[in-house]
Amino acid sequence: MSDNSVPTLSVDHLSVFIDKKPIVCDISLNISVGQWTCIIGPNGAGKSTLLKALAGILKSEGSISVDGNDLRSFSEKDRACWIGYVAQDPVFPRGMRVFDYVMLGRTAHLNLLASETPLDTSMTESVLRDLDLMEFSHRDVATLSGGERQRVAIARALAQASPFVLLDEPTTALDVGHQQEVLELIDRLRAEHKIAVISTMHDLTVSGMYTDHLVLMNHGKSSVSGTPHEVLTPEHIKIHYKVDVDIIDNAGFPMVLPRRTLQ
Amino acid sequence: MIKKNVVVAALFALALSACGTTTSTAPSSTPVAEFPVSVGTGESAVTITSKPKAIISLSPSATEDLFAIGAGPQVIAVDDQSTYPVEAPHSKLSGYTPNVEAITAMHPDLVIISNDIDNLAASLKAANIPVLIEPAPSDLAGAEAQIIELGRATGNSDRAVIIKITMEHDISAALNLLSKPTKPISIYHELDNTMYSITSDTFVGQLYKMAGLTNIADAAPGASSGYPQLSAEYIVKSNPTLIFLADGICCGQSAATVATRPGFGALQALTMPGAVVMLDDDIASRWGPRTPELLHNIVMAVNKVQGK
Amino acid sequence: MHTATATRISRKTWVISAVAVCLALLVGVCVGAVSIPPADVLAELGNHLPFVHHSNNSSLNSTIIWQLRLPRVILALVVGSMLATAGCSYQGTFRNPLADPYLLGVSAGAGLGATVAIVSNHSVAHWVLPIASFAGALIAVALTYSLGRSALVGRSSTALVLAGVAVANLLTAIQTLVQQRNAEKIREVYAWVLGRLNTAGWGDVRLVTPYIAVCLIVLIRYRRVLDIFAVGDEEALTLGLPVNRARAAVIIAASLGTAAAVSVTGLIGFVGIIVPHILRLIVGNSYRVLMPLSLMFGGVFLVLADVIARTALAPQEIPIGVVTALIGAPFFLYILGSRRSADLT
Numbered sequence: 023m024s025d026n027s028v029p030t031l032s033v034d035h036l037s038v039f040i041d042k043k044p045i046v047c048d049i050s051l052n053i054s055v056g057q058w059t060c061i062i063g064p065n066g067a068g069k070s071t072l073l074k075a076l077a078g079i080l081k082s083e084g085s086i087s088v089d090g091n092d093l094r095s096f097s098e099k100d101r102a103c104w105i106g107y108v109a110q111d112p113v114f115p116r117g118m119r120v121f122d123y124v125m126l127g128r129t130a131h132l133n134l135l136a137s138e139t140p141l142d143t144s145m146t147e148s149v150l151r152d153l154d155l156m157e158f159s160h161r162d163v164a165t166l167s168g169g170e171r172q173r174v175a176i177a178r179a180l181a182q183a184s185p186f187v188l189l190d191e192p193t194t195a196l197d198v199g200h201q202q203e204v205l206e207l208i209d210r211l212r213a214e215h216k217i218a219v220i221s222t223m224h225d226l227t228v229s230g231m232y233t234d235h236l237v238l239m240n241h242g243k244s245s246v247s248g249t250p251h252e253v254l255t256p257e258h259i260k261i262h263y264k265v266d267v268d269i270i271d272n273a274g275f276p277m278v279l280p281r282r283t284l285q
Numbered sequence: 286m287i288k289k290n291v292v293v294a295a296l297f298a299l300a301l302s303a304c305g306t307t308t309s310t311a312p313s314s315t316p317v318a319e320f321p322v323s324v325g326t327g328e329s330a331v332t333i334t335s336k337p338k339a340i341i342s343l344s345p346s347a348t349e350d351l352f353a354i355g356a357g358p359q360v361i362a363v364d365d366q367s368t369y370p371v372e373a374p375h376s377k378l379s380g381y382t383p384n385v386e387a388i389t390a391m392h393p394d395l396v397i398i399s400n401d402i403d404n405l406a407a408s409l410k411a412a413n414i415p416v417l418i419e420p421a422p423s424d425l426a427g428a429e430a431q432i433i434e435l436g437r438a439t440g441n442s443d444r445a446v447i448i449k450i451t452m453e454h455d456i457s458a459a460l461n462l463l464s465k466p467t468k469p470i471s472i473y474h475e476l477d478n479t480m481y482s483i484t485s486d487t488f489v490g491q492l493y494k495m496a497g498l499t500n501i502a503d504a505a506p507g508a509s510s511g512y513p514q515l516s517a518e519y520i521v522k523s524n525p526t527l528i529f530l531a532d533g534i535c536c537g538q539s540a541a542t543v544a545t546r547p548g549f550g551a552l553q554a555l556t557m558p559g560a561v562v563m564l565d566d567d568i569a570s571r572w573g574p575r576t577p578e579l580l581h582n583i584v585m586a587v588n589k590v591q592g593k
Numbered sequence: 594m595h596t597a598t599a600t601r602i603s604r605k606t607w608v609i610s611a612v613a614v615c616l617a618l619l620v621g622v623c624v625g626a627v628s629i630p631p632a633d634v635l636a637e638l639g640n641h642l643p644f645v646h647h648s649n650n651s652s653l654n655s656t657i658i659w660q661l662r663l664p665r666v667i668l669a670l671v672v673g674s675m676l677a678t679a680g681c682s683y684q685g686t687f688r689n690p691l692a693d694p695y696l697l698g699v700s701a702g703a704g705l706g707a708t709v710a711i712v713s714n715h716s717v718a719h720w721v722l723p724i725a726s727f728a729g730a731l732i733a734v735a736l737t738y739s740l741g742r743s744a745l746v747g748r749s750s751t752a753l754v755l756a757g758v759a760v761a762n763l764l765t766a767i768q769t770l771v772q773q774r775n776a777e778k779i780r781e782v783y784a785w786v787l788g789r790l791n792t793a794g795w796g797d798v799r800l801v802t803p804y805i806a807v808c809l810i811v812l813i814r815y816r817r818v819l820d821i822f823a824v825g826d827e828e829a830l831t832l833g834l835p836v837n838r839a840r841a842a843v844i845i846a847a848s849l850g851t852a853a854a855v856s857v858t859g860l861i862g863f864v865g866i867i868v869p870h871i872l873r874l875i876v877g878n879s880y881r882v883l884m885p886l887s888l889m890f891g892g893v894f895l896v897l898a899d900v901i902a903r904t905a906l907a908p909q910e911i912p913i914g915v916v917t918a919l920i921g922a923p924f925f926l927y928i929l930g931s932r933r934s935a936d937l938t
Contacts, residue, residue, distance in 0.1 A: 077831045102833025115823040117878030122600050122820065129821055130833035135814045143599060182832070382776055479784060506626075506907060516626040516910065517791065518657050536781075537714060547794025548660035551652060 029089055029185050030054045031076075031105075031218065036084035038068070038075045038242075045071045046082070047242040053235075055185050058212055058219040060229040062253075063239035064263050069222040070110060072239070073188045076220070077107040088186075102130035106184040110191040110222075112175045116164040120174055123163045124150060127181030149181045153207065169200035173207070180211065189221040193228070201225075205232050226278040230254050238262060250276055324438045329406065329418040336440040337395035337415075341388060343380035344399035347419050348373055349573030350432050351397075353448050356439040362391055368567055369575070389414065395438065421572060424491045425456065428572040448574055455577030456495075463496055463584045464593045471499040473515075473525040473554075474569075478536040480515045484508045488572045489531075492580050496587060501525050521548045527586055528554045528561045531569035539563060559589040600879040602886065610889040614670070617896040621666035622658065624900050626907070629654050638663075665793040668801075669899045670892035672790075672854040673864055675805045677891020678884060679847035680865025682812050685819030685880045686843045687750050690873065694851040694865040697757035697844065701764035702733025703855045707785050708768045712775040722785075723800060723856035729764075730852030736760050738844070749837060750826065753844075787912030788861035790899050797857045808850030809888060815843050819880035861895070861914050867921035868894050874929070 031053045038046035046068045053059050061069045075082040078093070078101050086093045088104050096104070106127070114123070127149075128142040150156050153173050158166065163174060172192065179187050192208065193201040209232055212219050223229040229236060230250035238246040238253050240262045246253050254276045259267050268279045321334045340360045342348045348367035351360055362376040378387060380398060385408045388396060396409055397417045406416045417438055422428045429449045436445020472493055474483050482502040485494045490511075493500055501523040507513035532538045540561040543549055554560040564582060568575050622638070623631045637658045679694035687696070695701075706729020710722045741756030742749065772782055821834050830836050855861070868891045869883055876882050895917070902916040 074827075079827045079830055098830060098835045099833040102831060105831070107828070107831035109828055113823070113825045113828060115878065117873075118820075118823060119600055119879075121598065122879060123824075125599055126821055126824065126832055132817075134818065134835070134839065137817060138599065146599075379776070477781075479781070507909065514909070517661055518626040521657055521661065522627045522653055524653060535777075545796075546792070547664060547796070548656050551656040551660070 028054045028056065029104075029218075031186050032085070032087050032090075033076070034085045034087075036072070036075060036082050036086065038071050038080055038082045040071070040080070045242050046075060048084070049239075049242075049244050051237065051244075051247075053186065053218050053220060055216055055218045056212070057235055058209070058221070058233040059235040059237065060233040061220070061222045061237050061239055062224075062226060062229050063245075067239040068242040069239055070190050071242075073107070073190050073220065073222060077105060077188055079107075099130055099134075102182065102184065104184055105186045105188060106179040106182040107188045108175045108179050108190065108192065110194065112171075114163040114166075114171060114174075116162065118163050119159070120155060120161050120163055120166070121146065121150070121159040123174060124155075124177045124181050127178040127183075130182055130184070145183070146181050149177050152180075152211075153177045168195050169197075169203065172196060172200070172204055176204070176208065176211075180215065184217070186218045186220065189219060191222055191224065194224060201228065208232075226254060226259070227272075227276075230278070231272075231275045254278060319437070319440050319442065322437050324434050325417055329416070331415045331417055333395060333415050333438055337438070339391070339393045340395045340397065340439065341378065341391060341393040342367060342373075342397045343378060343383060343388075344397055344419060345369070345380075345567065346399065346421075346571040346573040347397040347431075347435065349571060349575060350435050350448075351439065353444075353574040354432065354436050354439070354441045355444040356435070356441050359439055361393065369573075385409065385412070397435070422488055423486065424488065425495075425576070428488065428576060429453070431572070432574070452574060452577060456580060459577055459580045459584050460495065462581075462588070464588050464591055465497055466587060466591060469499050470497075470527060470587060470590065471501050471523065471525045472527040472529060473501050473520060473523070474529045475532055475538070476512070476570075477532045478538050478542075480517065480520065481512055482515050484511050484513065486511045489569060489579070492576070492583060496580070496583050498527070498583075498587065517546065517548050521551060524551075524553055526554060526557075526560065527590060528552070529564050529569075529583070529586070530561065531564045531566055533563045534566040557590060559586065562586045600877070600882060602882050606876070606886070610886060613893045614889055617893040618666055618670065621669065621896045621900055622662050624904055625657065625662050626903065627654075627657055629658065634658055660794065664795045664798050665790050665899065666896055668793040668798050668858065669790055669895040671798065671802055671805050672858050672861065673868075673895025673898075674809060674888045674892040675850045675854045676861065676864040677868035677887040677894065678809055678812050679851045680891075681869035681880065681883050681887040682815070682819065682843050682847045683865070684869055685883075686822050686840050687754060688822060688825070689754075690870060691866065692754075693862070694847060695761075695860070695862070696754065697737040697848060698733035698760040698764060699730045699848055699851050700855065700860050700862075701761040701768070702736075703727070703730040703852060704786055704860060705729045705733075705764045705768040705771070707859070708771050708782050711781050711785065712771060712778050720800075723797075726785075727852050727856040730848070730855065733760055733764055734844070734848040734852075738841075750840070784912070785859040786914075788859040788914035788917075789910075790858055790902075790913055791910055793857070801853045801857055804853035805850050808846045808853070811846040812843065812850070813884055813888065815839070815846075816880045816884035819843070819884070823878070823880075859914070861917055863914075863917040863921040864891055864895055864898075867917075867925055871925060 033049060033051040036046060036049045037044060049072060061072060063069055071080060074080045076086060093101055093104065125138060125142060125146040128138060128146065132138065150159055155173060155177060158170060163171065166174065193204055196204060205228065208219060234249065236247065236250050236253040237244050238258060245262060246258050254269060256267055256269055259265065266281045268281050269276050270279060320336055321332055323330060323332045325331050338359050340351065340356065341362045342351055342360060343364040345367040348363045349369055351357065352370050352373060361374060362378060363373045364378045364380045366380060367373055381402065383402060383405045385405065389412050393414055395415050395417065397419060398405060399420055401418055406418060409416045419431050422431060429452060432449050433445050436442040474489065476482060483490045484502045485491065485500050490500060502508055502513055502515060505513045505515050505519055528543065530538050543561060544555050549555065562582065564579065568579050623634045633654060637655055676694055683692035683694055683696055684690050703726040707722055707726040710725035737753065737757045737760045741753035772779055818834065818839050821829050821832060826836050869887045872883055872886050872890060876886065898916045898920060899913055901920065902911045902913045905911060
């Protein structure tokens with residue numbers, strides 16, 4: 023650990039090429055534990071790709087480091103101790119119990135051929151309790167509803183106990199009620215666990231309400247970044263989303279309202 | 286050994302002629318009206334119009350017969366398994382997977398086979414080629430009858446008779462050498478390394494029977510087929526006195542390899558010298574003129590194991 | 594407020610499995626071409642325990658039990674365990690319940706190696722055939738691996754499977770060609786290809802058990818890793834699993850063990866698919882549970898299949914590969930019919 027009291031993830035000039043095409047170009051970010059950064063942008067901007075590169079799933083150029091240590095030099099296990107990832111569409115294997123699914127998060131803390139220790143079991147248990155999932159612990163993950171599944175996926179990332187958690191579209195498949203529920207949950211956990219959250223989101227208003235740092239990506243580049251108020255302006259949205267919107271204040275949060283011109 | 290007995294047989298023939306029979310004594314130098322001739326019976330009956338000069342043999346036993354009765358010069362090709370005699374015109378033709386086109390391309394005027402595989406006989410008949418089927422006989426008399434039939438079919442009847450008589454003589458001579466076993470002697474004849482055997486209902490099985498031996502395959506489950514596959518357990522339980530290996534060439538078996546098989550170490554035949562007998566694979570699978578050699582080997586083994 | 598627990602094998606299941614193994618062994622040793630009363634068989638086995646000296650079996654019966662039946666049954670146990678565990682491992686690492694231990698070309702390679710040994714007449718020396726088939730199997734897997742290795746996470750397993758299919762087809766074609774050109778050896782080749790246990794002796798058991806034991810130990814230790822594979826290569830990577838390395842280790846152990854097994858018994862199919870799958874229908878999809886149970890019940894399955902091979906059409910011995918297919922399929926259909934098909938992955 024460095025002498026900074028708060029671990030920081032530094033991304034410098036990150037680029038990702040897929041089939042020789044640049045999907046992510048020259049992104050630089052700094053994220054400290056306790057922050058919630060949200061990547062927004064139009065379809066095809068490269069948001070999910072960026073997250074996958076940070077998670078180590080895709081190869082990238084540039085540097086990704088934590089407190090000065092290059093993550094690429096870490097083993098998969100060590101990297102997973104720092105960065106957790108919840109996919110946009112996680113795989114929920116049929117027949118796997120919730121408890122076992124969440125306990126998979128402890129993989130990063132176990133040697134390859136070792137078995138789980140009582141500590142791992144109790145950590146899994148406490149995460150399930152925190153997320154109100156104890157009653158589901160013996161259920162087959164494939165039989166859960168969308169909202170319950172999302173909680174289970176997040177539970178696994180929490181069991182992993184990594185300071186940085188990447189969430190790819192954590193609320194896309196959820197209805198408005200569940201959406202709110204999950205976001206409140208993540209915010210609470212962010213504060214309690216002292217983790218940093220990096221997420222991608224479609225819904226601009228919601229992204230403005232919960233996060234403290236927005237990065238607007240387009241064509242793989244970071245076009246605008248800053249606080250929600252700085253990023254969510256009609257001009258920026260017009261340029262990047264090519265649509266006219268009104269921004270109104272909603273209890274201190276910017277609310278993005280689509281404007282429709284009637285013919 | 287055969288040459289010496291041809292002389293004896295020739296003397297026999299002379300003696301016969303002196304008794305006033307009309308059998309021709311000189312081997313096939315006087316032209317006799319032998320053709321056209323009908324040979325074979327029933328489905329496989331065939332009429333041969335003139336003395337065949339382009340014979341193809343797809344049966345190793347028939348090959349040996351043909352050359353023994355002097356039809357060698359009339360043979361243009363023999364199959365890939367016909368290893369004896371050495372001077373037989375070897376070819377790539379197969380008796381197991383016969384290729385009708387390859388056979389007809391050689392323009393034979395007589396084809397001899399031992400089994401009618403893939404409707405070979407019908408195909409050759411359709412091509413106007415006479416086919417003679419000489420399947421494995423069940424006993425010595427059958428083998429001798431085949432020699433005579435081949436003699437008639439190829440215009441070598443006289444020699445054929447001599448060969449037949451020689452065979453009978455050699456068989457008797459071998460049996461005379463046998464010291465009849467005082468207590469029953471059981472044998473196991475092995476065809477291949479998967480422990481297929483033969484019962485007394487087969488040609489070679491008959492020879493063992495003639496020598497007064499008990500064949501363990503006769504009581505084995507599956508004996509009705511004539512070629513049962515024995516289990517290792519059954520062989521161990523039967524504990525044969527003599528083991529005859531007819532798979533030395535095809536499958537590399539020998540007394541040494543048999544001894545390494547699990548369970549076989551307990552067999553009595555492995556403790557007595559000479560009780561495991563290597564037979565020539567070929568002679569032990571054919572019914573040709575070398576059959577007396579086989580019987581001779583069997584008799585010698587029986588004698589040896591009795592200490593005589 | 595309930596305490597939650599991870600999935601694991603209950604004590605009851607362990608006991609049932611152990612009993613099944615013992616019963617299978619007993620049945621296997623008591624049945625054979627020569628009928629020996631079970632009491633005599635047990636006495637004979639007891640004979641070899643220290644301080645127990647009771648049997649008055651004839652030495653021939655003793656030979657049959659100790660030299661012929663016991664090694665055969667033990668070999669069936671060992672080989673069955675290996676095939677079922679290898680099959681289960683492949684299913685886990687490729688996330689495909691239809692994967693079997695021959696997926697990457699092991700069977701085609703072993704078959705080719707054995708065929709070459711048989712037609713070149715070198716199969717005579719007892720040790721040549723196993724070594725040739727073992728070598729063939731390993732070469733096939735190495736070929737598959739080098740052709741199918743893909744740098745992209747997530748594509749690697751599909752690439753491997755496709756390469757395996759290609760290699761298997763190529764080697765099978767070559768084997769068929771070699772067989773056709775040496776038609777008189779066809780029966781011997783097929784006897785090997787269909788699988789056989791009837792020539793098993795202690796030598797065979799000693800030959801393969803060390804390899805198989807090592808491979809089984811490795812694979813069992815990877816059972817937790819197989820559960821991680823279930824969420825896909827991408828997520829597994831983010832969980833901290835070195836995906837390619839782990840998959841390679843599983844494949845190598847499974848292939849080596851399978852190659853060793855088939856090198857003495859020939860190609861016995863179905864065990865690797867059916868046993869794990871039937872277990873899956875009974876105990877669920879967790880590899881932590883499936884792997885040890887596959888190990889035990891794979892052995893039981895093959896021992897019982899061998900008993901059937903020896904007795905169903907006595908005196909003929911049915912090739913064991915035919916038996917495993919014939920009993921596996923209907924049993925599987927029965928289990929399938931009696932449970933919701935939605936339970937299947």
